[in-house]
Amino acid sequence: MRRRMVIKTPEGGLERLYSVVSGGMLYPRNPTGLYKWLMSSRLKLLLLCTFAIMFTFFSYDTVKRKVPRRVIRCSDSASQLFLQELCDNYTKGLASGSFCHPLCSGQVIYKQCLGHGITPHVLKASWKGNDIILKVKKVLDKNLTLNASLTESNQFDRNYFNVNTNQSYVQYILDEKGINMEILDYMYSECAGHDDGILSYQKMWYCQALLAGEFLLSILLKDSQNVPKLYGTCGHVFAVEDVPDEMLEGKFLDKRPWTTKVKLALALLDMVERLDNTPYGTLYMCDIKSENFGVLTTDSGYLIKPIDLDFSWLSSQMKQVMVKESEKWCTKDSECGFKACRSKCDHWTRHCDPDFYTNNLINICRLIFTTNARIFKFGLFDQGVPRNIQVRLSLLLQDCSTPSSEPSPPTSSSMIRDLRQILHDSINLT
Known part of the structure; x- marks a missing residue:
């Protein structure tokens, strides 16, 4: 949209006729001399390119700051399939833990996957009328060998578990403070299972995934009211209470x-x-x-x-x-x-x-x-x-x-x- 207006210039009080465009820019209706040079095609191209570069830069910076990166969440179907495979391993005696029975007997109702990425690692479910969180820890590569010798029956004995766990995991975290037998007993029962109490290679393979970090802290600090309650494990999954996080958003x-x-x-x-x-x-x-x-x-x-x-x-x-x-x-x-x-x-x-x-x-x-x-x-x-x-x-x-x-x-x-x-x-x- 254009409209015509008269603007007085400082050049001898003469009046020139200008056009005003919707963007607010003024330019002479009949350009001469310097104005013709300013509006030459070469300069217009240069100005246009400069404006385009600046617009692209600021637009990208704004989008990068204000629009969150697209988050890929694990699918519900993949999460449910993962839990089914874990329960199949529990039925075969390849996985153990105090939470396997509730998880695999229909007591736990799956709700949704909360984790980012294709692989499920944080799942929400309900148990006994309360929401719970299932945390999945990454297991060792199956091609890796555990740093221990097995007995003739392809099992780890209790003494090996106490020594290896204390030296390889707990001592690394606790240093000179050591660990008491009560905690070792709890960890062994989770890894070996309450059904047969046998610590097989497969169970130890799952167990090492848990003992390396967050799960171990959950055991050590289980009496603290400021740490989510630990309900138990199944294979390389452990269950904790769901504590809503909306209040501090x-x-x-x-x-x-x-x-x-x-x-x-x-x-x-x-x-x-x-x-x-x-x-x-x-x-x-x-x-x-x-x-x-x-x-x-x-x-x-x-x-x-x-x-x-x-x-x-x-x-x-x-x-x-x-x-x-x-x-x-x-x-x-x-x-x-x-x-x-x-x-x-x-x-x-x-x-x-x-x-x-x-x-x-x-x-x-x-x-x-x-x-x-x-x-x-x-x-x-x-x-x-x-x-x-x-x-x-x-x-x-x-x-x-x-x-x-x-x-x-x-x-x-x-x-x-x-x-x-x-x-x-x-x-x-x-």
Whole structure:
């Protein structure tokens, strides 16, 4: 759409007739001299190409930031087929575990696959009227041989299991703390099964998939109220309670009432204190994001549990993880550490420091309480903070979320106390 208008120019007060296009650009109706050169075809082509490149760049950047990557989820049919094959192995005596009978006798009702990727690894089901989560661990390559000699009957004896499990898995995690016989008995009964109690090669093959990480932590911390309840195993699958994760979703946090935010924050501080003081030392959570925490409602508020312990380690194992990370070449601190567990770059050696400079409290403060701009998430305290505590809370959070200058920093009990106090005061809790 064009319209004609008269605009006065500074050139001797003369008036020229201009056309105005819908985009707002003005150009002379009868171009002469400089205007003809500006509108020449060669320059127009150059300007058009420049505009196209800029438009393409900014459009791609916007789409990359705002449109999530397409997530491939495992299909329900593949998940149900996987469970059927596992139950077939249980019937043949090739798989065992305390949860095989409920899983394979119709007591467990499959609901959906929650995992990403083609292979099922996180499934949702119901059992005894409650939702549960089935976690599938990757088994060893069948072509690999287990590091042990079998008896004449092609079985592992109990003594081998105790020694091998303690040395190969538990000692790696617990270091000098060791393990008691009660836990070894539980692990053996899960691996060998309650029916015949025989630890065959196939059962041990399944068992080694479980003993390497999250399942072992679930056993060691089974008495902690901040770890999902463990119901049992079947082959390389273990079942835990389903703890809903919607309460801490970033897109809803800014709409939560202030009282709800305070109770969630207090529950997070309680969780930090308990996981910092387990019987086996601190459990360091290195994959801290809102969707990795589940929330249960209690009479006094909320109970928060980490629902993904794949990147969580006890103290001695955490040191080994960071030593491995120190092999990285670096130029800045942000290149060092493992996920939320941050380290520093030694600018003389250009290698990462084998120590870590964050703890659970620091990571909760910087990744949950405040905005995590890197992943575009709302912080719990980004909006809705009462005016009378805004400055005090802001200063506390700034201090709380700053990585320590000292390696392996212990959680500051005074910081937790101050945070609790200001949150209690804000809603007049006693």
